[in-house]
Amino acid sequence: MSAIPFPGVRASEHSVIRMLGSQEALLALAIIGVAILVGLDNARFLATRNLSDILLGNAYVAVAAIGMSMIIISGNIDISVGSLIGVMATISGSLAVAGAPIVVAWGLPLIVGVLVMALQGAIVAYLRIPSIVVTLGMLSILKGGLISVTGGKWITDLPESFHLADIELFGILPMPVLLMTVATALAAIWMRYSARGRSIYATGGNPEAARLCGISPQRTVVMVFAIHGFFAGVAALLFATQLKVIQSTVPPNLELTVITAAVVGGVSILGGVGTVVGSTLAAVLIAEIASALVFINVSPYWIHAVQGAMILATVVADILRRRRRLAGALTR
Amino acid sequence: MTILAQSEASKVPLWLKRHETLLAAILVVALAILGLLNERFLTLDNLLNQGRFLTEVGLIALPMTFVIITGGIDLSVGSIVGLCAIMLGYSWKAFGFPLPLAIAFAVGVGALAGFVNGLLITRVRVPPLIMTIATLALYRGLAEGVSQAHSVRNYPEWFFSMGQGQWLGVPTQLLLLLVGVVVAGVALDRTTFGRALYVIGNNETAARFSGLPVDAIKLVVYTLSGLMAGLSAWVLVSRVTTTRSDMGIGYELDVIAAVVLGGTSIFGGSGTIWGTVVGLVMIQLLKNGLALTGVKGDATIIVIGAVLIASTLIASSLQARREGG
Amino acid sequence: MKLRLLTTVMTGIFGLSLAAGAAKAADKWDGADDLPTSPLACDASPAAAPSPKPYDGGQPTGAADKSGKPITVVDVPKLIGIGYFNATSKGMQDAAKELGNVKITTDGPTEAKIDEQIKFIDNYITRGVDGVLFAANDPVAIAPVLKKALSKGIHVVGYDANSTPDAREWFVNQAQFNGIGKALIDSMAKEIGEDKGFAIVTSTFTTPNQARWIAEMQAYAAKCHPKMKWLETVEAQEDNVLSFNQATTLINKYGDKLSGLFGMTSVATPASAEAVTKANLCSKVAVVGLATPNAMKPYVTKDCVKSVVLWNPVDLGYAATYVMRAVVDGKLKAGGTSVDAGKLGKLNVVNGSEILLGSPFIFTKANVKDFDF
Numbered sequence A: 001m002s003a004i005p006f007p008g009v010r011a012s013e014h015s016v017i018r019m020l021g022s023q024e025a026l027l028a029l030a031i032i033g034v035a036i037l038v039g040l041d042n043a044r045f046l047a048t049r050n051l052s053d054i055l056l057g058n059a060y061v062a063v064a065a066i067g068m069s070m071i072i073i074s075g076n077i078d079i080s081v082g083s084l085i086g087v088m089a090t091i092s093g094s095l096a097v098a099g100a101p102i103v104v105a106w107g108l109p110l111i112v113g114v115l116v117m118a119l120q121g122a123i124v125a126y127l128r129i130p131s132i133v134v135t136l137g138m139l140s141i142l143k144g145g146l147i148s149v150t151g152g153k154w155i156t157d158l159p160e161s162f163h164l165a166d167i168e169l170f171g172i173l174p175m176p177v178l179l180m181t182v183a184t185a186l187a188a189i190w191m192r193y194s195a196r197g198r199s200i201y202a203t204g205g206n207p208e209a210a211r212l213c214g215i216s217p218q219r220t221v222v223m224v225f226a227i228h229g230f231f232a233g234v235a236a237l238l239f240a241t242q243l244k245v246i247q248s249t250v251p252p253n254l255e256l257t258v259i260t261a262a263v264v265g266g267v268s269i270l271g272g273v274g275t276v277v278g279s280t281l282a283a284v285l286i287a288e289i290a291s292a293l294v295f296i297n298v299s300p301y302w303i304h305a306v307q308g309a310m311i312l313a314t315v316v317a318d319i320l321r322r323r324r325r326l327a328g329a330l331t332r
Numbered sequence B: 001m002t003i004l005a006q007s008e009a010s011k012v013p014l015w016l017k018r019h020e021t022l023l024a025a026i027l028v029v030a031l032a033i034l035g036l037l038n039e040r041f042l043t044l045d046n047l048l049n050q051g052r053f054l055t056e057v058g059l060i061a062l063p064m065t066f067v068i069i070t071g072g073i074d075l076s077v078g079s080i081v082g083l084c085a086i087m088l089g090y091s092w093k094a095f096g097f098p099l100p101l102a103i104a105f106a107v108g109v110g111a112l113a114g115f116v117n118g119l120l121i122t123r124v125r126v127p128p129l130i131m132t133i134a135t136l137a138l139y140r141g142l143a144e145g146v147s148q149a150h151s152v153r154n155y156p157e158w159f160f161s162m163g164q165g166q167w168l169g170v171p172t173q174l175l176l177l178l179v180g181v182v183v184a185g186v187a188l189d190r191t192t193f194g195r196a197l198y199v200i201g202n203n204e205t206a207a208r209f210s211g212l213p214v215d216a217i218k219l220v221v222y223t224l225s226g227l228m229a230g231l232s233a234w235v236l237v238s239r240v241t242t243t244r245s246d247m248g249i250g251y252e253l254d255v256i257a258a259v260v261l262g263g264t265s266i267f268g269g270s271g272t273i274w275g276t277v278v279g280l281v282m283i284q285l286l287k288n289g290l291a292l293t294g295v296k297g298d299a300t301i302i303v304i305g306a307v308l309i310a311s312t313l314i315a316s317s318l319q320a321r322r323e324g325g
Numbered sequence C: 001m002k003l004r005l006l007t008t009v010m011t012g013i014f015g016l017s018l019a020a021g022a023a024k025a026a027d028k029w030d031g032a033d034d035l036p037t038s039p040l041a042c043d044a045s046p047a048a049a050p051s052p053k054p055y056d057g058g059q060p061t062g063a064a065d066k067s068g069k070p071i072t073v074v075d076v077p078k079l080i081g082i083g084y085f086n087a088t089s090k091g092m093q094d095a096a097k098e099l100g101n102v103k104i105t106t107d108g109p110t111e112a113k114i115d116e117q118i119k120f121i122d123n124y125i126t127r128g129v130d131g132v133l134f135a136a137n138d139p140v141a142i143a144p145v146l147k148k149a150l151s152k153g154i155h156v157v158g159y160d161a162n163s164t165p166d167a168r169e170w171f172v173n174q175a176q177f178n179g180i181g182k183a184l185i186d187s188m189a190k191e192i193g194e195d196k197g198f199a200i201v202t203s204t205f206t207t208p209n210q211a212r213w214i215a216e217m218q219a220y221a222a223k224c225h226p227k228m229k230w231l232e233t234v235e236a237q238e239d240n241v242l243s244f245n246q247a248t249t250l251i252n253k254y255g256d257k258l259s260g261l262f263g264m265t266s267v268a269t270p271a272s273a274e275a276v277t278k279a280n281l282c283s284k285v286a287v288v289g290l291a292t293p294n295a296m297k298p299y300v301t302k303d304c305v306k307s308v309v310l311w312n313p314v315d316l317g318y319a320a321t322y323v324m325r326a327v328v329d330g331k332l333k334a335g336g337t338s339v340d341a342g343k344l345g346k347l348n349v350v351n352g353s354e355i356l357l358g359s360p361f362i363f364t365k366a367n368v369k370d371f372d373f
Helices: A016-020 A023-041 A048-073 A081-097 A102-126 A131-150 A175-193 A195-205 A207-212 A217-240 A254-264 A276-295 A300-325 B019-037 B044-069 B077-093 B099-123 B128-147 B157-164 B172-190 B192-202 B204-209 B214-240 B251-261 B273-292 B297-322 C002-026 C083-099 C114-127 C143-151 C177-192 C208-224 C240-257 C268-278 C293-301 C313-328
Strands: C071-076 C102-106 C131-134 C155-159 C170-173 C197-202 C229-235 C258-263 C286-289 C307-310 C338-340 C346-350 C354-356 C361-364
Touching: A023 A276, A023 A300, A048 A081, A048 A175, A048 A195, A048 A217, A048 A254, A048 A276, A048 C240, A081 A102, A081 A131, A081 A217, A081 A254, A102 A131, A102 A217, A131 B251, A131 B297, A175 A195, A175 A217, A175 A276, A195 A207, A195 A217, A207 A217, A254 A276, A254 A300, A254 B128, A276 A300, A276 C240, A300 B128, A300 C229, B019 B273, B019 B297, B044 B077, B044 B172, B044 B192, B044 B214, B044 B251, B044 B273, B044 C114, B077 B099, B077 B128, B077 B214, B077 B251, B099 B128, B099 B214, B157 B172, B157 B214, B172 B192, B172 B214, B172 B273, B192 B204, B192 B214, B204 B214, B214 C114, B251 B273, B251 B297, B273 B297, B273 C114, C071 C083, C071 C114, C071 C313, C083 C102, C083 C313, C102 C313, C114 C131, C114 C143, C131 C143, C131 C313, C143 C155, C155 C313, C170 C313, C177 C208, C177 C258, C177 C286, C177 C307, C197 C208, C197 C240, C197 C268, C208 C229, C229 C240, C240 C258, C240 C268, C258 C268, C268 C286, C268 C293, C286 C307, C293 C307, C293 C361, C313 C338
Parallel strands: C071 C102, C071 C131, C131 C155, C155 C170, C170 C354, C197 C229, C197 C258, C258 C286
Antiparallel strands: C307 C361, C338 C346, C346 C354
């Protein structure tokens, strides 16, 4: 299966030795490095409670980043995901409060997410509208629609059984971390070893060549958007079920955070390169740094600047590392 | 600039089928409808007032057109506005610069911010989307760090003439924008620089091989983007009489919407300043017209989003037909 | 080779950031824009009545005489979509129904951005309304557009978050800044004791009201509870998941040193309460702050939060509407000393052009179920 390299997927990505110098490895090292450095300054950072809180509170970003990575790998972008998550969270909460069975309260938003995203994918693929335009328009439509319908009212009085994020499977595995890990693993395996999964890389890297290989770029794009909608839905559930109220507004800057996680994770905006493992690790690192900066008493005024500087440094490092590997000059 | 074969016995003149013309037609129709629904909409007073409000986004939309034509994008403009606004106030108050110098300094900071974007995009080859997402965060953070949550207020009266004054009945900043539109339009349409932008957007490798200083040109457009963001910050501070580190949040999306609505292809290689102006005016007047008709804020955003998608749809289907599918 | 250089540079940046950050640790955020604070007396004695200030509000020019006639009013809060402004809006609708001749629409930006708010108000000026009610995202930035409204004969009354005095006729103040500071700190001191540590979760450092409250809290705590330790203030926008994560980080960072959390917005308080609940620290970490009762019900009924100290936002909106009606009817003129506010009775004028709502309202386990907003 891996004998025939797909267009856009470099054979070197498969070699284990190469992986050690990969973005994923660097991110893993960074996660450990930050933990140690901050732990030296304030040992409480390394407490299990804290580390698990970081993961639990931010797992939803990682899950959303899985779908976003696929979108970016396929050569597109989606800035409507934040608004969509807000909408799905509200739908979920409203259903639960209205007394619908929990399965419906959890399941319907997923269906909505898939459909809305698939629609956007179809517009992008078949009507040839650039994804940034479609998703920009959809962002406004969803944001305005959410406020219109809810009038800004918060959803309170959620039933106890609603809180998916609080469930611990077998008493020890918290749902958010479990879902994040399982989703990442499944997505990673699927993207590497299944033809459909690899076709995403192909579509992103070189759509014409992909078409010649029998892959339909249009269908791939719609599929990618649909999958992204599903993961966004799962993220929305984790997001909505963490607290006892659901704000019926769009979480600010969520799409930017998710895109940053994907980008820092090594997903290339040029399409065709990157893994979901990278984006998950990046999401974890970003959450870890946010907490770390508070722990080590970075002046609250400078927190965002430090975060921005780190994102820039990571991105530049990734590009430089990539350039070393490429044979010829990049043309873009 | 493309030379199209005249072989089709087309009865409709070419310029009529252009995206910009159609958009302008849609705009006129929309204005007429809104004007009928609300008598206060099509008054000179209101229109000039709207011109005042659209200037900040408009100033940035001019270089953004250039950037997108070259196939790039700049998402950090909103943060640059915030940073420049803060630097304007900070350099005046903390460094003690005389106010005109502070203004120049702020615009200079904007140009520098844009320059840094351009530098890393051309030298390190960071894709523009990623680079400007990173600087979006960084520049905003710098604005917050420098300002330390303090606002700078109590400017002298003359300072407000840019944002709140008028000249010959026209709001001052609108005049500034008009000058910018003319300069940008001429530059894009009539100079080698402008033509080079299209070439770079259409086929960068070919552009390089034909000896165009691609990197230098890109550096210029990103610097311009930052510089205009700085100018926009000056107008904004002058209009609202204070500085805040959260100024300009969301501008990048407004700017891109105007540019894309105006017919500039996000893939690069085509677009005009005239189109951007129409797109800009359309969005502003739609928002205003809908509000005057009694449509509330949330519904207005929905309409804008739908209009964006719909008009790009119309434009691209017309483009497809013109190029023979 | 370049990779090594890059890695070194990155580590350098990271190290520098840590160093810079640690060096800046002394910079604890202490509140507002260099405005003076005036902490109240430490005991329960009421604040000395300040000498009455002359009226310092603005006045509309050429306002139509609509005394007794129906008026249309627009309410432009800081943002729509949070419980607090849903509550003020509800209060306004209640008052409008009682008065019978006031039509109020609430419309505003979906994010707390001053520029958006200005555009909303400007559009309504063009549309032609009789009155504007506002809660400002920035007191200075909003002044030009409000003055424009006044110049067009539109009545302007503020609530919750003030503008510069000359840009509006009256401002309905829920409580004085120093009164809120005292109420919050006293509540916390009562719950956790005199020598314990607390932290604050706020929206942003540039939100004017929150900034002033925190400044007053600091001044009052330094004066009357000097042994209480102020650990830290963090920002969490108006997002409850972010507030939750920030509160959790604070709890983990300080451990036993943290005995209390202040929530400065209706978003931050329930999120902080949830963080404390999730950490199983309900009886060990107190949560005090501003919130709407519905969001706090799960915590107050479980005794995790003892009391939610603040005012009744529904009453605030209600009062603002009555003030607007009184202004239009000519019953409240410049220099007036009180206004009749329906079921709230007579409200007094303080500070020249502010109308005081009254004393803070406290939601507790006993009464939280009686409210639905």
